[in-house]
Amino acid sequence: MINLENSVGIVETKFFTIDEELELESGEKFGPVQVAYETYGALNENKDNAILLLHALTGDAHAAGYNSENDRKPGWWDDMVGSGKAFDTDKYFVISSNMLGGCSGTTGPCSINPQTGKPYGLSFPVITIEDAVKVQKKLVDFLGVKKLIVAGGSMGGMQALEWSITHSDMVDAVIIIASTSRLTAQGIAFNAVGRNAILSDPYFNNGDYYDSDNQPEKGLSIARMIGHITYLCEESMHSKFGRRFKNEIDGKEHPNFDFGIDFQVESYLAHQGQTFVDRFDANSYLYITKAVDYFDLAHKHESLENAFKKTNARFLVISFTSDWLFPTSQSKEIVQALIKAGRDVSFCEIESPCGHDAFLLEFETQTKIVKSFLSKSFGGANV
Amino acid sequence: MSNFKDERISSLHLNYEVITDNIEKGSKILDLGCGSGDLLRMLVDKKNCSGSGIDINQNNVIESIQKGLSVIQGDIDEGLKEFSDKEYDYVILNQTLQSTEKPDYVIEEMLRVGKKVVVSFPNFGYWRVRFYLFFKGRMPKSKMLPFCWYDTPNIHLLTVEDFFDFCKERNIDVIKSVYIKRGKISKNPLTKILTNFLCEEAIFVIRRDL
Numbered sequence: 001m002i003n004l005e006n007s008v009g010i011v012e013t014k015f016f017t018i019d020e021e022l023e024l025e026s027g028e029k030f031g032p033v034q035v036a037y038e039t040y041g042a043l044n045e046n047k048d049n050a051i052l053l054l055h056a057l058t059g060d061a062h063a064a065g066y067n068s069e070n071d072r073k074p075g076w077w078d079d080m081v082g083s084g085k086a087f088d089t090d091k092y093f094v095i096s097s098n099m100l101g102g103c104s105g106t107t108g109p110c111s112i113n114p115q116t117g118k119p120y121g122l123s124f125p126v127i128t129i130e131d132a133v134k135v136q137k138k139l140v141d142f143l144g145v146k147k148l149i150v151a152g153g154s155m156g157g158m159q160a161l162e163w164s165i166t167h168s169d170m171v172d173a174v175i176i177i178a179s180t181s182r183l184t185a186q187g188i189a190f191n192a193v194g195r196n197a198i199l200s201d202p203y204f205n206n207g208d209y210y211d212s213d214n215q216p217e218k219g220l221s222i223a224r225m226i227g228h229i230t231y232l233c234e235e236s237m238h239s240k241f242g243r244r245f246k247n248e249i250d251g252k253e254h255p256n257f258d259f260g261i262d263f264q265v266e267s268y269l270a271h272q273g274q275t276f277v278d279r280f281d282a283n284s285y286l287y288i289t290k291a292v293d294y295f296d297l298a299h300k301h302e303s304l305e306n307a308f309k310k311t312n313a314r315f316l317v318i319s320f321t322s323d324w325l326f327p328t329s330q331s332k333e334i335v336q337a338l339i340k341a342g343r344d345v346s347f348c349e350i351e352s353p354c355g356h357d358a359f360l361l362e363f364e365t366q367t368k369i370v371k372s373f374l375s376k377s378f379g380g381a382n383v
Numbered sequence: 384m385s386n387f388k389d390e391r392i393s394s395l396h397l398n399y400e401v402i403t404d405n406i407e408k409g410s411k412i413l414d415l416g417c418g419s420g421d422l423l424r425m426l427v428d429k430k431n432c433s434g435s436g437i438d439i440n441q442n443n444v445i446e447s448i449q450k451g452l453s454v455i456q457g458d459i460d461e462g463l464k465e466f467s468d469k470e471y472d473y474v475i476l477n478q479t480l481q482s483t484e485k486p487d488y489v490i491e492e493m494l495r496v497g498k499k500v501v502v503s504f505p506n507f508g509y510w511r512v513r514f515y516l517f518f519k520g521r522m523p524k525s526k527m528l529p530f531c532w533y534d535t536p537n538i539h540l541l542t543v544e545d546f547f548d549f550c551k552e553r554n555i556d557v558i559k560s561v562y563i564k565r566g567k568i569s570k571n572p573l574t575k576i577l578t579n580f581l582c583e584e585a586i587f588v589i590r591r592d593l
Contacts, residue, residue, distance in 0.1 A: 314453070335455060336465035344435070347455045348444045365445070372449040 007074060008040045008065035008082045008089055013105060018138045025128040032114070035139050036061045036105025037097035040081055041089035043144065048172075050145040051087055051374075052136065053077060053096040054152030054159040056359075057227070057288060058280055060104035063096035079363035086363070086370040087151070095143065099159075100135045101127045101287040109283035110210060120283075122207035127287055129155075129295045133162045140170075149377060151175035151370075153359035154326060155288075158295045161307075161334075165297070168312040173377050175370060177318045178359040180330040181304055181337075182296040187325055190230050191289040194223030198282045207283050220282040221273030228272045233322040233355035241265040304337035315345040316373040318366065320358035346373060399425055401561050401568065401586050402477060402501055406430055410472035413437070413496065415459045415489070416479030420447030427452070434471065459492075460484040466496040475501045482536040487549070494555065494591045503586040506562075508542030508579040527583055543579040550589060559588040 004010075013036050021031035038061045043050060053063050055076065064081035066074055075096075080086040087094050098106035101124070109124035136159070140148060149172055150160040157179020164174045183191075198204060201219030209215055232240070241264040245253040256262045261270055301307035315338055319331035328349050338345040350365050352358040359366070399422050406412070410432050414423045417436030420443075426432040435453040438444050447454040459476075460483055474497030476489065481504050483489045493500045505527035506512075515523035522532040530537065541549075543562070550557050562569040562582035569582055 316448075332457075339455075339465040340467070342470075344453050345455065346435075346444075346448050346453045347457070348441060348448070349456050351441055368445055369448055372451065376451055 002066050002069055002071055002074075004066075006082060007078065010069070011038050011040065011062075011065040011067065011075075013038050013061050013067060015105065016139055016142050018135065022131070022134055022138075024125055024134075025130045026126055028125045030125050033100060033107045033135055033138075034105070034111070035097050035100075035107075035135060037095060037139055038062060038064075038075075039096075039143070040064055040094040041092050043093040046146065047144050048147035049091065050093045050095060050140070050143075050148040052140060052148050052150045052163070053081070053087065053094060054136075054150065054156035054163075055096065055099065056152070056154035056156050057292065058276070058285075059099075059156070060102065061096050061098040061106070062104075063094070076360065080367065080370070086367040086374075088371070088374075092149075092374075093145070095140065095145075095148075097136060097139055099288065100132045101284055101291065103281035103284040104279075106135070108281065109207065109287060110281045119208075119210045121210070122283065124283065124287060126290060128291050129158050129162050130166070132291065133159055133166060136163070137167060146170070147172050149173040149175070149374065151177070152179070153177040154179055154356065155292050157326075158292065161297060162295075164311045164313050164315075165301070165307055168310055171311070171313045173314045173316070173373070174311075175316045175318075175373065176331070176334065177366070178320055178323050178326045178331075178356055179334075180326050181298060181307070181334050182330075183293055184327075184330070187230075188293045190226055190325075191293055194226050195286050195289060197222035197226070198286060201282070204282065207286075209282070215277070216282045217277040220277050220280065220285060221270075223282075223285055224273045224276040224280075225269040228269060230325045231356045233324060233353070235322060235353045236355050236357070237265060239353070241268060304333065305340040308338050308341035308343055311341070311343060313343075314373075314376070315343060316369065317345060317347045318359075318369065319347075319349045320352045320354065320356070320362065321349060322353050323356045323358060325356040397563060397566060397568070398477065398503060398584065398586065401563070402426075402475065402503070403429055405501065405559060405561070405586075405588055406432065406473055408432075410434075411470075413463075413466070413471045413474045415474065415476045415493070416482070417443070417447060417452075417454060419443050420450045420452045420454060422475070422477055423447070423452050423454075424450045459489055462488065463492045463496050468495055469498050471497045473497055473499050473501055477501070477503050478505070480504045481539050481541065483539065486539050486541075487553075490549075490555075491553075494589070497590075499558065499588055499590045501586065501588050502546075503584060504541060504546070505537075506543050506579065506582050506585050507540040508544060509583050510580050511583075513580075525583075543582060543585050544575070546585065546587065547575070550587075554591065555589050556592050557587060557589050561586040 016035045018033045021029040062075040063077045064075040098104045101108045109120045113120045150163040152160040157176040164171045198219035201216035203214040204216040244264040246267045297307040298304040319328040335347045412432045412434030414436040423436050444456045474493040512523040563584040564582045
């Protein structure tokens, strides 16, 4: 049974179609695009109380509440979205959509290409964070929103940054959590290994596997395992699993002396890999990680400071002490460039042992900060 | 002990008032080591100032943000590199100078970024502090300096005279100095030597002539 207490309740994922072709950053034209989205709360008369939430690498439109009474888990940011929560649905009109190239309702490589009647596969164009924002802009316009706040963690933060620059006339405030203006070489390297695992799966078949009995599950699950290593940190892995074995003999943990799943940490990674292949598409993983790798504001605008000179919003930047994938130093880089550009910015590094995953777990501290930051935007204390 | 604390709080309030009185309306402020943001909030409310704060402590930053302020978590000992020259009307360092690792560097950075700089610190030349060390033979403790020698953030204590010497050496112009003794502003201008003996806390407004 689901617990509807303190929840936005049962929500429906809706769909919106962009009929015209979009010009992508690569120069290629692409369309039509279907967008899966959910909304929570109501848009006010001035149409200026909207908050657009932007999901991380493998997220979807379902940020809060339940889609049905049989759901086992609520949306990915349920702790932060609802009545009285950080993104307070009594005050704000909260929007969340699945990213372009995804596999949870928005057009991506697993969608049917209307020209061929078959899934796009690798004929899907290479997309960027800028392209994803283009699609979100169409959705926001369709919903009638005039002004909005953008917020996201990890890859979602990249999209929020892009929003603040490309649509500076619309964006009032920006919340960037555990994110960066460009991924480190180390981050790109991990993504590259993940992509290699998928590309070298014998069932990958050059991305054309949708009608096959065999899916590139092995490759995708290895990619996910690598991902999960980067989302945790040494401390959280140690406290979760230590060096413990999975098997017990007479109540005592015991090694198997084989190459199966022996350690607890192996079991965890295998489980994460396995559950991931049931909900995610290997091609989407290739496209979206590539979009993350390509994102580089300083490169695009000559300097990060230049990029932020184009913004008009207030900024809140949050990082976590144990996050080594999107480290505090990168958040500071954003903060320093914002200061140089003369922008209003607040920054907090939250003490947490949870690694990069902290942005989905440490919701109490985040709630305090985000709530206060937001209260300044709509009729709150003016400074 | 609670009395001790009350006294400290009331002296803090006086210190906020002195600083607020000495800042022009509508100024752009940067408050270094802003704590939980009370002074900055006061400047915003009473003097219609704009600006932001920096503090190293996570909880202080959160409390400041909860007061509706823009605050950045950071270490002022690392300098103010991202801030442009003369970007602020005032840069404030309230009761924090003695806790910095490189006080000279911090003040130079403040003078670079601010048109004027406000610095306040507990005066280690205060007669009670001197007598404490002289008679008790132990590291002085008072309401301004309540910490044990092994557990104190105050690693660079100084006297009023030290600060005047510093300003002279570095060609820093002292625009104003306010002295607090026994929870009151010292009204009568005393000789410098006597001031250094009688005041508990000093608040300076300084700038560098270009």
